[in-house]
Amino acid sequence: MPAFYNMNCQEKNKELEGELYEMKKTVMMLMVLALTVVLAACGQNNNSGGASPSPESSAPASESPAAELSGSLLATGSSALLPLVEQASKKFMDIHKGVSIQVQAGGSGTGLTQVSEGQSDIGNSDVFAEEKLDAAKAAELVDHQVAVVGMAAVVNPNVSVDSLTKQQLVDIFTGKVTNWKDLGGEDQKIQIINRPSSSGTRATFETYALGQKSEDLQGSIQEDSSGTVRKLVGETPGAIGYLALSYLDESIKVLKYDGVEATVENVANGTYPVWAYEHMYTKGEPSELAKAFLDFMLTDEIQNNDVVELGYIPANKMEIKRDVNGTITK
Amino acid sequence: MAQPLERQQAKPHLAEEWVGKVYTLLCIAFLILTIFSLVYFVASKGLSTFFVNGVNVIDLLTGLKWAPEGEPRLFGALPFIFGSFSTSLLAAAIAAPLGFCASVFMVEIAPKFGRQYLQPVIELLAGIPSVVYGFVGLSVIVPFFRDVFPGQGVGIAAGAVVLSIMILPTITTIATDALAALPKGLKEGSYALGATRWQTIYRIVLPTTLPALMTGIVLGIARAFGEALAVQMVIGNAPHIPRSLFESASTLTSAITLSMGNTAMGTVANNALWSLALILMLMTFVFVFIVRWLERRSKI
Numbered sequence: 110m111p112a113f114y115n116m117n118c119q120e121k122n123k124e125l126e127g128e129l130y131e132m133k134k135t136v137m138m139l140m141v142l143a144l145t146v147v148l149a150a151c152g153q154n155n156n157s158g159g160a161s162p163s164p165e166s167s168a169p170a171s172e173s174p175a176a177e178l179s180g181s182l183l184a185t186g187s188s189a190l191l192p193l194v195e196q197a198s199k200k201f202m203d204i205h206k207g208v209s210i211q212v213q214a215g216g217s218g219t220g221l222t223q224v225s226e227g228q229s230d231i232g233n234s235d236v237f238a239e240e241k242l243d244a245a246k247a248a249e250l251v252d253h254q255v256a257v258v259g260m261a262a263v264v265n266p267n268v269s270v271d272s273l274t275k276q277q278l279v280d281i282f283t284g285k286v287t288n289w290k291d292l293g294g295e296d297q298k299i300q301i302i303n304r305p306s307s308s309g310t311r312a313t314f315e316t317y318a319l320g321q322k323s324e325d326l327q328g329s330i331q332e333d334s335s336g337t338v339r340k341l342v343g344e345t346p347g348a349i350g351y352l353a354l355s356y357l358d359e360s361i362k363v364l365k366y367d368g369v370e371a372t373v374e375n376v377a378n379g380t381y382p383v384w385a386y387e388h389m390y391t392k393g394e395p396s397e398l399a400k401a402f403l404d405f406m407l408t409d410e411i412q413n414n415d416v417v418e419l420g421y422i423p424a425n426k427m428e429i430k431r432d433v434n435g436t437i438t439k
Numbered sequence: 440m441a442q443p444l445e446r447q448q449a450k451p452h453l454a455e456e457w458v459g460k461v462y463t464l465l466c467i468a469f470l471i472l473t474i475f476s477l478v479y480f481v482a483s484k485g486l487s488t489f490f491v492n493g494v495n496v497i498d499l500l501t502g503l504k505w506a507p508e509g510e511p512r513l514f515g516a517l518p519f520i521f522g523s524f525s526t527s528l529l530a531a532a533i534a535a536p537l538g539f540c541a542s543v544f545m546v547e548i549a550p551k552f553g554r555q556y557l558q559p560v561i562e563l564l565a566g567i568p569s570v571v572y573g574f575v576g577l578s579v580i581v582p583f584f585r586d587v588f589p590g591q592g593v594g595i596a597a598g599a600v601v602l603s604i605m606i607l608p609t610i611t612t613i614a615t616d617a618l619a620a621l622p623k624g625l626k627e628g629s630y631a632l633g634a635t636r637w638q639t640i641y642r643i644v645l646p647t648t649l650p651a652l653m654t655g656i657v658l659g660i661a662r663a664f665g666e667a668l669a670v671q672m673v674i675g676n677a678p679h680i681p682r683s684l685f686e687s688a689s690t691l692t693s694a695i696t697l698s699m700g701n702t703a704m705g706t707v708a709n710n711a712l713w714s715l716a717l718i719l720m721l722m723t724f725v726f727v728f729i730v731r732w733l734e735r736r737s738k739i
Contacts, residue, residue, distance in 0.1 A: 188700075216700020218709075226704075241703045300591065305676070306508050307701035307708060322509060330593060330687045331676035333697050337577070344582060345591070 179207030180398045186220015186233030187309065189335070189353060190387045193256060194233060194406075196415045201405050208398065217241065217309045224390050225250060230399050232390040235309030237433040250390040255406045256421040259354040259384040260314055261371035262364045263342055268349075270294045272365035275320065281349060282323040289347060301329040302341050302350035308333070313385040314351045316435070318366060355420025373422050379429040379437065386431075387421065478720065485717030488514070488710040499714060505678040505694070507708040514711050518680045520718070522690040525595050526670065527663040530602035531610075535656050537603075538610030543640060545611075546618040558615075565608035573669035576601040581673055590685025593675035598690070601669050606659035613655030617648040654733045661726035665719065667692035691715050 184194055191214045198210035215223075217234040218241050224232030225246045235258070238247040262273060270292055273281075280286040281299055289297045304311040306325060315322050325331065330345075332338050335356045342348045343360035354371060357363055363371055366383060375381035389406070391399055405411065412423040430438050488494050494514050502515020541561070545553030580600055585592030621644065629639040645652075675687025676697055695712050702709040 214700075216702075218701045218703040219699075222703040222705070241706070243706075305697040305701065306506065307698045309701065324509070325506070325678050327677060327679040327682075328591070328686055329675075329677045330591065331689075331697060333671075333700075337672070340577070345585070 177207065178205045178398055178401055181209040181211070182231065182398060182402060183211050183213070183229040184231035184233055184389070185213045185215050185223050185229045186231075187217045187235045187387070188214040189235050189258065189310065189355075190233040190256075190389075192419050193387070193415060193421060194389070196419070197406050197411050198402070200411070200415075201402055205401075210402065218307065221250075221390065224392055227392060230391065230396070231403075232388075234388045234390060235385060236312055237386075237388065238390055239433050240312065249392055251392075251394060253389045253391070253395075253403045253406075254386040254424050255389050255403070256387040256412075256416050256424055257376065257384055257427055258387055258421050259371055259373070259376040259381065260310065260318070260351055261354060261357065261383065262318065262349060262351050262366065263339075263357070263361045264350075264364055265342055265344075265346055265348045266360070266362045267346055268294055268297070268362065270364070272368050274367050275318065278366075279319050279321065279323075282319060282326075284324070284326045297347040300345050300348040301326065302338050302345070302348050303329050303331045304335075304338065304351075305331050305333055309385070310335070310351070310353065314383065317385075318351070318383045353420070354422075357420075373417075373426075376422055377426045377428055384422070386424070481713065481716055481720055484710060484713035486714075488707065488714045492707045492710055494707075494711070494714075499711075503680070507711045512707065514714075516691070516694075516715060516718070518678050519689050519691045519694050519715060521680050522595065522598075522674070522688045523664055523692070523719075523722075525688075526598040526602055526674070526690060527660045529595065529599035530606060530663045531656050531660045533599060533603035534607045534610055534659060535652075538607055538655070538659075539614050539645075539652060541607075541611050542614035542618055543644075545615055547636070547640060547644075561608050561611050564604070565612075569605065569666060569669040572601050572605055573672035576669065576673040584685060588685050590683055591675065591687055592685065593673055593687050594681055594683070594685045595674070595688050596684040597673040598670050598688070601673055602663040602666060605666060605669065606662050609659045609662055610652075610655045613658065614648070614652055617651030617655075618644065621647065650733055650736050654730050657726055657730050657733065661723060661730075664722060664726070665692065667696045671696050691719050695719075 182198075184198070191212060195212045198212055202208055202210060217236055220229070220232040220234050221238055221241050223229040225238075225242060232250070234241070238250050238252070241247075242250075262278065264270065268289060270289065273292070277286070277292055281292075282301065282303075286292060287299055289295055289299055303323075303325070330341060332341060335352055338350045339352060339356055339358070339361060342350045342352075352361075354373075365371070366381060369375055369381045371381055371383070376384045389403060391403075394400075395403055407424065412425060416423050428439065432438075488499070489496055499514050499516050500520070501517055502513065503517055504513040504515045505518065506513040541557070545557050576597060580597050581592040583592075584590070584594075584597055588596070625643060625647065626639055629643045634642070670690055671693035674690060674693055676689050676693055677687035678689050678694065679687075681688040695715055698708070699712055702712065
C-alpha cells in the first residue's frame with residue numbers, strides 16, 4: 110500500500126474501501142470453506158447410515174430386535190485381518206445405527222500392544238498373544254478366534270516344480286539348496302522372497318511348514334506387504350515365497366505341501382497343516398458392544414459370506430482345533 | 440501541544456509490542472518443548488536397549504548379524520549402517536554433477552528460459568511423494584536392472600538411483616542460489632582477461648561456489664539418509680552387507696519400517712528398533728553440524 114499520508118481524501122477513501130473489500134472477501138471465503146467441511150462431514154454420516162435402510166426386523170435371527178446398541182469401538186492390528194473386520198463392521202453399523210466402529214491396521218504387534226494398554230477395544234492379531242507379549246500381559250487378554258487363514262508356498266510360474274516336501278522347504282529356506290535343478294527343476298538359482306522376521310505370517314510358516322526358524326540369508330529379499338511379495342514372486346525368475354490363500358491369483362504358481370493341495374477342505378480336515386487362527390483379542394471380558402460385535406463376526410451371515418468371499422476359512426468349519434503350543438485336538 | 444499527542448499515540452503501540460512479544464515467545468517455547476521432548480523420547484527408548492535389556496553398544500554398532508527375535512538374540516546393526524551410508528553417498532555422487540550442471544545451465548547459459556520453465560520443473564520433482572518414487576522404482580528400475588546387470592535387480596544401485604532423483608531438486612536449488620549470488624564483477628573480470636565462458640565456469644565460478652555447493656550436497660545426503668519408504672521398496676531388505684551393487688541390502692530406515700508394526704512396545708525387539716532410530720537422529724545432528732561449519736567457511 111503506498112504511503113497513506115501522501116494521498117488526498119478521495120484516494121484515502123478508495124484505499125480503505127479496497128481494504129474492507131479484501132477483508133470481506135477473505136471472511137467470505139473462510140466461511141464458505143467451513144460450510145463445505147461441515148456439509149461434507151454430515152453428508153458422510155448420512156451416506157453410511159442411510160444407504161441401506163434395513164429395518165431392525167431383517168437382522169439375523171441371533172440378534173434380539175429390541176437391542177438398541179450405541180457407542181464406538183476401535184479395532185486395530187493385523188493388516189491381514191483388516192479387510193474382513195472392515196466389511197463386517199460396515200454390516201454391523203448398518204444394522205445398529207447408533208454404533209460407530211473404526212478399524213485400523215498397524216501390524217499384529219501394534220494391535221496387541223494397544224489392546225493391552227487400553228488404547229483400543231479390540232486387538233486384531235495373526236498370532237497368539239503369548240508369542241508377542243510377555244506372559245503376564247498376555248494372560249489379561251481374552252482370545253476370540255474369528256477365522257482361519259491358510260498359507261501356501263508360491264513360486265514363479267516358470268518354475269517347473271509342483272510339490273515340495275517339508276525337508277526340501279527347510280533346505281531351501283536355510284540355504285542348503287540354492288538351485289532348482291537339485292529339486293527336479295531347471296538350472297535356475299532359487300531367489301527367496303521372505304517376510305520380515307517379526308511378521309506373524311512368517312512365524313506361522315516357519316512353525317507349521319518348516320518346523321524350525323529360518324535365518325535371514327545373504328541375498329534373500331524381504332518385503333513387508335503380501336502384495337509386494339506376490340508381485341516380486343510373479344516377476345523374478347526362480348523366486349519362491351509364501352502367501353495367505355486370500356492373496357493367490359494367476360500371476361504366481363501354488364505349490365503342494367508334501368503332496369497335499371492347499372484348499373479349504375484340506376485345511377478344515379487337518380491334512381494341510383500350514384494355517385493359523387485370526388484372533389481378535391479384548392482386555393478381559395468384552396464390553397456389551399464389543400461382545401455384540403464379536404458374536405456378530407461368528408454368525409453364519411459373516412462366516413459363510415464375507416469370510417469365504419475374502420479368502421479365509423470359517424472358524425466353525427474346522428474339524429480340528431489347535432492351541433498355542435501346537436497340540437491338535439478334534 | 441506535540442508532547443501529549445505523542446504520549447497518547449505511544450500507549451496503544453506499547454500494548455501491541457507487548458502482545459507481539461509474548462505471542463512469539465509462546466510459539467518458540469512450544470517449538471523448543473516439542474523438539475526436546477521428541478529427542479528425549481527417542482533417546483530414552485533407544486538407550487533402554489543398552490541399560491534395560493543389557494545389549495552391548497559395541498555389539499550393536501559393529502555386529503554383523505541382526506536377529507532380535509531369533510535364538511540366540513543378536514543385535515548387529517553394521518549392515519544397516521553400511522547400507523545407509525553407501526546408498527546416500529552413491530546417490531549424492533550421481534546427483535551432484537547432474538545438479539551442478541543443471542544449475543549452471545539455468546543461471547549462465549539460458550537464464551530466462553531457466554527461470555521460467557526449468558525452475559518449476561525442478562520444483563515439481565521435489566513435490567512428488569516418496570511412495571510414488573518407490574513404486575516407480577519397483578515397477579521400472581528393478582526389472583530393468585535385473586535384465587541388464589547380473590544380479591537381483593534390487594540392491595544398493597537401485598536404491599541409489601531412486602534417491603538421486605529425490606535429492607536432485609535440493610542440490611539444484613541450492614547451487615542455483617549460490618551461482619546467482621556471485622558478484623558480477625568476478626565473471627566480468629575473468630572475461631576481461633580473455634577467458635572463454637567455459638574457462639570462467641571451470642576455473643572461477645566452480646571453485647568460488649564450492650562451499651555452497653558442498654552445503655547443498657550435504658543437505659542432499661541428509662535427505663537421502665532419512666528416506667524410508669522409497670528405499671524399502673527397492674533395496675531388498677536382507678540384513679547383510681551385500682557383495683555387489685545388485686544384491687539385496689538394507690538401510691537403517693528400511694529396517695525400522697519393515698518391522699515396526701510387528702513388534703510390541705516394551706519388548707527388546709522394539710527397543711532395538713528405537714536404537715536404530717537413535718542412530719539416525721544422531722547422524723542428522725552430525726549432518727546439521729557439518730552444514731553449519733561449511734556455511735561459516737563460505738563467508739567470502
